[in-house]
Amino acid sequence: MADSAMYSLLVIGALICAFRAITEARILTSTIYLACVSAAVSTMLYLFGAYQIAVIELSVGAGLVTVLLVYAISVVGDDASDPGPVIPRSVAVGLTLLTIAMLGYMAYSLPSRDVAARVPTLLRALWQQRVLDVWIQMVLIFAGVLGILGLLAEGKGARAESAQHGVNGHRAVKIVPPTACEYVAPQVRRAQELHKDEVHV
Amino acid sequence: MTPLQIGLFGVLGLLGVGCYGLLITRNLIKVVIILQVLVKAVVLALVLAGQAGRQPGLGQSLAATVIVADTMVAVVGLALAVQIRRRFGTVDVSAISTLRG
Numbered sequence: 001m002a003d004s005a006m007y008s009l010l011v012i013g014a015l016i017c018a019f020r021a022i023t024e025a026r027i028l029t030s031t032i033y034l035a036c037v038s039a040a041v042s043t044m045l046y047l048f049g050a051y052q053i054a055v056i057e058l059s060v061g062a063g064l065v066t067v068l069l070v071y072a073i074s075v076v077g078d079d080a081s082d083p084g085p086v087i088p089r090s091v092a093v094g095l096t097l098l099t100i101a102m103l104g105y106m107a108y109s110l111p112s113r114d115v116a117a118r119v120p121t122l123l124r125a126l127w128q129q130r131v132l133d134v135w136i137q138m139v140l141i142f143a144g145v146l147g148i149l150g151l152l153a154e155g156k157g158a159r160a161e162s163a164q165h166g167v168n169g170h171r172a173v174k175i176v177p178p179t180a181c182e183y184v185a186p187q188v189r190r191a192q193e194l195h196k197d198e199v200h201v
Numbered sequence: 202m203t204p205l206q207i208g209l210f211g212v213l214g215l216l217g218v219g220c221y222g223l224l225i226t227r228n229l230i231k232v233v234i235i236l237q238v239l240v241k242a243v244v245l246a247l248v249l250a251g252q253a254g255r256q257p258g259l260g261q262s263l264a265a266t267v268i269v270a271d272t273m274v275a276v277v278g279l280a281l282a283v284q285i286r287r288r289f290g291t292v293d294v295s296a297i298s299t300l301r302g
Protein backbone atom coordinates (compact mmCIF):
# COMPACT_ATOMS: atom_id res chain seq x y z
CA MET A 1 0.00 0.00 0.00
CA ALA A 2 2.83 2.36 0.89
CA ASP A 3 4.57 1.45 -2.34
CA SER A 4 1.47 2.23 -4.36
CA ALA A 5 1.14 5.60 -2.63
CA MET A 6 4.79 6.37 -3.37
CA TYR A 7 4.42 5.43 -7.04
CA SER A 8 1.20 7.42 -7.32
CA LEU A 9 2.80 10.50 -5.81
CA LEU A 10 5.73 10.25 -8.20
CA VAL A 11 3.46 9.80 -11.22
CA ILE A 12 1.23 12.72 -10.24
CA GLY A 13 4.25 14.94 -9.57
CA ALA A 14 5.81 14.05 -12.89
CA LEU A 15 2.56 14.75 -14.75
CA ILE A 16 2.05 18.10 -13.04
CA CYS A 17 5.63 19.17 -13.72
CA ALA A 18 5.37 18.04 -17.36
CA PHE A 19 2.16 19.98 -17.87
CA ARG A 20 3.67 23.07 -16.25
CA ALA A 21 6.77 22.72 -18.42
CA ILE A 22 4.57 22.88 -21.50
CA THR A 23 2.21 25.66 -20.45
CA GLU A 24 4.74 27.94 -18.74
CA ALA A 25 5.35 31.23 -20.53
CA ARG A 26 9.03 31.56 -19.62
CA ILE A 27 11.30 28.94 -21.16
CA LEU A 28 13.72 29.00 -18.23
CA THR A 29 10.92 28.00 -15.87
CA SER A 30 9.95 25.26 -18.31
CA THR A 31 13.52 23.98 -18.12
CA ILE A 32 13.35 23.78 -14.34
CA TYR A 33 10.07 21.89 -14.52
CA LEU A 34 11.65 19.52 -17.04
CA ALA A 35 14.45 18.82 -14.56
CA CYS A 36 11.78 18.03 -11.95
CA VAL A 37 10.15 15.58 -14.37
CA SER A 38 13.52 13.94 -14.90
CA ALA A 39 14.06 13.63 -11.16
CA ALA A 40 10.63 12.03 -10.64
CA VAL A 41 11.15 9.58 -13.51
CA SER A 42 14.62 8.71 -12.19
CA THR A 43 13.15 7.94 -8.76
CA MET A 44 10.55 5.70 -10.38
CA LEU A 45 13.24 3.91 -12.39
CA TYR A 46 15.22 3.36 -9.20
CA LEU A 47 12.18 1.94 -7.44
CA PHE A 48 11.58 -0.41 -10.36
CA GLY A 49 15.10 -1.81 -9.97
CA ALA A 50 16.77 -0.06 -12.91
CA TYR A 51 19.53 1.52 -10.83
CA GLN A 52 22.01 2.26 -13.61
CA ILE A 53 19.35 3.72 -15.87
CA ALA A 54 18.12 5.89 -13.01
CA VAL A 55 21.59 7.31 -12.48
CA ILE A 56 22.08 7.91 -16.21
CA GLU A 57 18.69 9.54 -16.54
CA LEU A 58 19.27 11.80 -13.55
CA SER A 59 22.73 12.89 -14.62
CA VAL A 60 21.88 13.35 -18.28
CA GLY A 61 18.24 14.42 -18.12
CA ALA A 62 18.41 16.70 -15.11
CA GLY A 63 22.04 17.73 -15.53
CA LEU A 64 23.44 17.83 -19.02
CA VAL A 65 20.24 18.65 -20.88
CA THR A 66 19.35 21.37 -18.36
CA VAL A 67 22.76 22.98 -18.81
CA LEU A 68 22.39 22.83 -22.59
CA LEU A 69 18.92 24.35 -22.42
CA VAL A 70 20.10 27.17 -20.16
CA TYR A 71 22.95 27.89 -22.59
CA ALA A 72 20.55 27.95 -25.54
CA ILE A 73 18.16 30.23 -23.62
CA SER A 74 21.02 32.59 -22.80
CA VAL A 75 21.76 32.88 -26.52
CA VAL A 76 18.21 32.92 -27.86
CA GLY A 77 16.64 34.86 -25.02
CA ASP A 78 14.04 33.95 -22.46
CA ASP A 79 11.53 36.39 -23.91
CA ALA A 80 11.02 34.30 -27.03
CA SER A 81 7.29 34.18 -26.65
CA ASP A 82 5.13 31.37 -27.92
CA PRO A 83 2.84 32.84 -30.57
CA GLY A 84 0.06 30.36 -29.97
CA PRO A 85 -1.10 27.08 -31.41
CA VAL A 86 -1.66 26.47 -35.08
CA ILE A 87 -4.69 24.28 -34.44
CA PRO A 88 -7.44 24.99 -31.89
CA ARG A 89 -6.81 23.73 -28.39
CA SER A 90 -10.00 21.71 -28.39
CA VAL A 91 -8.82 19.75 -31.44
CA ALA A 92 -5.45 19.21 -29.76
CA VAL A 93 -7.12 17.92 -26.60
CA GLY A 94 -9.34 15.60 -28.65
CA LEU A 95 -6.43 14.17 -30.61
CA THR A 96 -4.43 13.69 -27.41
CA LEU A 97 -7.28 11.88 -25.66
CA LEU A 98 -7.77 9.66 -28.70
CA THR A 99 -4.07 8.79 -28.73
CA ILE A 100 -4.04 7.99 -25.02
CA ALA A 101 -7.16 5.86 -25.35
CA MET A 102 -5.70 3.79 -28.16
CA LEU A 103 -2.35 3.37 -26.39
CA GLY A 104 -4.06 2.48 -23.13
CA TYR A 105 -6.24 -0.10 -24.85
CA MET A 106 -3.19 -1.72 -26.41
CA ALA A 107 -1.15 -1.62 -23.20
CA TYR A 108 -3.77 -2.91 -20.79
CA SER A 109 -4.83 -5.68 -23.13
CA LEU A 110 -1.36 -7.20 -22.97
CA PRO A 111 -1.05 -10.28 -20.74
CA SER A 112 0.57 -9.43 -17.43
CA ARG A 113 3.33 -11.57 -15.99
CA ASP A 114 4.90 -11.72 -12.59
CA VAL A 115 8.26 -10.07 -12.07
CA ALA A 116 10.30 -13.03 -10.96
CA ALA A 117 13.22 -13.88 -13.17
CA ARG A 118 15.96 -11.28 -13.43
CA VAL A 119 18.19 -12.91 -16.05
CA PRO A 120 19.90 -11.71 -18.13
CA THR A 121 21.26 -8.82 -16.13
CA LEU A 122 21.86 -5.37 -17.54
CA LEU A 123 25.60 -5.91 -17.85
CA ARG A 124 25.17 -9.13 -19.80
CA ALA A 125 22.41 -7.71 -21.97
CA LEU A 126 24.27 -4.49 -22.72
CA TRP A 127 27.83 -5.75 -23.22
CA GLN A 128 27.17 -9.20 -24.68
CA GLN A 129 23.75 -9.39 -26.27
CA ARG A 130 23.34 -5.76 -27.36
CA VAL A 131 26.96 -4.85 -27.96
CA LEU A 132 26.04 -3.30 -31.31
CA ASP A 133 23.93 -0.77 -29.41
CA VAL A 134 27.02 0.29 -27.46
CA TRP A 135 28.90 0.92 -30.69
CA ILE A 136 25.94 2.86 -32.04
CA GLN A 137 25.91 4.95 -28.88
CA MET A 138 29.58 5.79 -29.30
CA VAL A 139 29.05 6.73 -32.94
CA LEU A 140 26.07 8.85 -31.92
CA ILE A 141 28.09 10.71 -29.32
CA PHE A 142 30.89 11.48 -31.78
CA ALA A 143 28.39 12.47 -34.46
CA GLY A 144 26.64 14.74 -31.98
CA VAL A 145 29.87 16.43 -30.96
CA LEU A 146 30.90 16.96 -34.57
CA GLY A 147 27.45 18.23 -35.42
CA ILE A 148 27.58 20.73 -32.59
CA LEU A 149 30.99 21.97 -33.62
CA GLY A 150 29.76 22.43 -37.16
CA LEU A 151 26.49 24.07 -36.24
CA LEU A 152 27.80 26.47 -33.62
CA ALA A 153 30.82 27.53 -35.66
CA GLU A 154 30.37 30.90 -37.31
CA GLY A 155 30.97 31.06 -41.06
CA LYS A 156 33.66 33.11 -42.75
CA GLY A 157 31.19 35.82 -43.73
CA ALA A 158 29.89 36.16 -40.20
CA ARG A 159 33.41 36.34 -38.81
CA ALA A 160 34.43 39.03 -41.28
CA GLU A 161 31.25 40.98 -40.59
CA SER A 162 31.71 40.80 -36.85
CA ALA A 163 35.33 41.88 -37.19
CA GLN A 164 34.29 44.86 -39.32
CA HIS A 165 31.33 46.02 -37.26
CA GLY A 166 32.39 44.82 -33.86
CA VAL A 167 30.02 44.17 -31.04
CA ASN A 168 26.55 45.78 -31.13
CA GLY A 169 27.18 47.53 -34.42
CA HIS A 170 30.15 49.62 -33.22
CA ARG A 171 33.26 49.58 -35.29
CA ALA A 172 35.94 47.43 -33.76
CA VAL A 173 39.19 49.14 -32.77
CA LYS A 174 42.33 47.22 -33.40
CA ILE A 175 44.70 47.61 -30.48
CA VAL A 176 48.32 47.50 -31.57
CA PRO A 177 51.07 47.65 -28.97
CA PRO A 178 53.60 50.44 -29.61
CA THR A 179 56.90 49.46 -31.05
CA ALA A 180 60.20 50.53 -29.56
CA CYS A 181 60.63 53.39 -32.07
CA GLU A 182 57.10 54.74 -31.58
CA TYR A 183 57.15 54.59 -27.82
CA VAL A 184 57.40 57.98 -26.12
CA ALA A 185 58.04 58.19 -22.44
CA PRO A 186 55.34 59.99 -20.40
CA GLN A 187 57.75 62.71 -19.26
CA VAL A 188 58.82 63.47 -22.83
CA ARG A 189 55.17 63.47 -24.01
CA ARG A 190 54.23 65.94 -21.26
CA ALA A 191 57.12 68.24 -22.25
CA GLN A 192 56.09 68.04 -25.89
CA GLU A 193 52.51 69.04 -25.00
CA LEU A 194 53.77 72.01 -22.94
CA HIS A 195 55.97 73.33 -25.71
CA LYS A 196 53.79 72.48 -28.70
CA ASP A 197 52.53 76.08 -29.05
CA GLU A 198 56.01 77.61 -29.13
CA VAL A 199 57.20 78.69 -32.53
CA HIS A 200 60.88 78.27 -33.20
CA VAL A 201 62.31 80.75 -35.65
CA MET B 202 -3.30 -1.11 -8.52
CA THR B 203 0.10 -2.70 -8.85
CA PRO B 204 3.24 -0.58 -9.28
CA LEU B 205 3.49 -1.69 -12.90
CA GLN B 206 -0.02 -0.43 -13.62
CA ILE B 207 0.71 2.87 -11.89
CA GLY B 208 3.89 3.22 -13.92
CA LEU B 209 1.98 2.45 -17.09
CA PHE B 210 -0.51 5.15 -16.16
CA GLY B 211 2.41 7.55 -15.79
CA VAL B 212 3.75 6.54 -19.20
CA LEU B 213 0.39 7.21 -20.83
CA GLY B 214 0.06 10.52 -19.01
CA LEU B 215 3.50 11.73 -20.04
CA LEU B 216 2.87 10.67 -23.64
CA GLY B 217 -0.44 12.51 -23.62
CA VAL B 218 1.08 15.68 -22.19
CA GLY B 219 3.87 15.49 -24.76
CA CYS B 220 1.49 14.97 -27.67
CA TYR B 221 -0.66 17.88 -26.54
CA GLY B 222 2.41 20.08 -26.17
CA LEU B 223 3.67 19.25 -29.63
CA LEU B 224 0.30 20.18 -31.08
CA ILE B 225 0.06 23.58 -29.40
CA THR B 226 3.66 24.78 -29.33
CA ARG B 227 5.53 26.65 -32.07
CA ASN B 228 8.60 27.71 -30.11
CA LEU B 229 11.60 25.65 -31.21
CA ILE B 230 13.20 25.39 -27.77
CA LYS B 231 9.92 24.35 -26.23
CA VAL B 232 9.63 21.67 -28.88
CA VAL B 233 12.96 20.30 -27.66
CA ILE B 234 11.68 20.38 -24.07
CA ILE B 235 8.52 18.51 -25.08
CA LEU B 236 10.58 15.91 -26.93
CA GLN B 237 12.47 15.38 -23.69
CA VAL B 238 9.19 14.75 -21.87
CA LEU B 239 8.15 12.25 -24.53
CA VAL B 240 11.45 10.39 -24.35
CA LYS B 241 11.21 10.17 -20.56
CA ALA B 242 7.90 8.41 -21.05
CA VAL B 243 9.52 6.05 -23.55
CA VAL B 244 12.40 5.25 -21.18
CA LEU B 245 9.95 4.49 -18.40
CA ALA B 246 7.90 2.33 -20.79
CA LEU B 247 10.96 0.34 -21.86
CA VAL B 248 11.96 -0.38 -18.27
CA LEU B 249 8.39 -1.36 -17.39
CA ALA B 250 8.14 -3.60 -20.46
CA GLY B 251 11.37 -5.30 -19.49
CA GLN B 252 10.03 -5.91 -16.00
CA ALA B 253 6.71 -7.20 -17.29
CA GLY B 254 8.31 -9.42 -19.91
CA ARG B 255 10.79 -10.99 -17.48
CA GLN B 256 13.71 -9.45 -19.38
CA PRO B 257 14.67 -6.40 -17.33
CA GLY B 258 18.22 -6.32 -18.66
CA LEU B 259 17.06 -6.06 -22.23
CA GLY B 260 14.65 -3.26 -21.46
CA GLN B 261 17.24 -1.35 -19.47
CA SER B 262 19.87 -1.66 -22.20
CA LEU B 263 17.39 -0.35 -24.74
CA ALA B 264 16.52 2.48 -22.35
CA ALA B 265 20.20 3.43 -22.11
CA THR B 266 20.43 3.55 -25.89
CA VAL B 267 17.34 5.71 -26.08
CA ILE B 268 18.74 8.13 -23.48
CA VAL B 269 21.97 8.58 -25.46
CA ALA B 270 20.13 9.05 -28.76
CA ASP B 271 17.71 11.50 -27.17
CA THR B 272 20.54 13.54 -25.71
CA MET B 273 22.12 13.85 -29.14
CA VAL B 274 18.77 14.86 -30.60
CA ALA B 275 18.42 17.56 -27.95
CA VAL B 276 21.95 18.82 -28.51
CA VAL B 277 21.56 19.07 -32.29
CA GLY B 278 18.09 20.57 -31.93
CA LEU B 279 19.31 23.29 -29.59
CA ALA B 280 22.24 24.07 -31.87
CA LEU B 281 19.81 24.37 -34.77
CA ALA B 282 17.62 26.66 -32.68
CA VAL B 283 20.58 28.91 -31.93
CA GLN B 284 21.55 29.10 -35.60
CA ILE B 285 17.95 29.72 -36.68
CA ARG B 286 17.67 32.54 -34.15
CA ARG B 287 20.86 34.11 -35.52
CA ARG B 288 19.72 33.77 -39.12
CA PHE B 289 16.00 34.52 -38.95
CA GLY B 290 15.73 36.42 -35.68
CA THR B 291 12.99 34.16 -34.37
CA VAL B 292 12.44 30.64 -33.11
CA ASP B 293 8.85 30.41 -34.30
CA VAL B 294 8.55 27.23 -36.31
CA SER B 295 5.89 28.56 -38.65
CA ALA B 296 7.71 31.84 -39.25
CA ILE B 297 10.90 30.19 -40.46
CA SER B 298 9.14 27.99 -42.97
CA THR B 299 10.04 28.97 -46.51
CA LEU B 300 7.65 26.57 -48.16
CA ARG B 301 4.74 28.06 -50.07
CA GLY B 302 1.41 26.48 -50.79
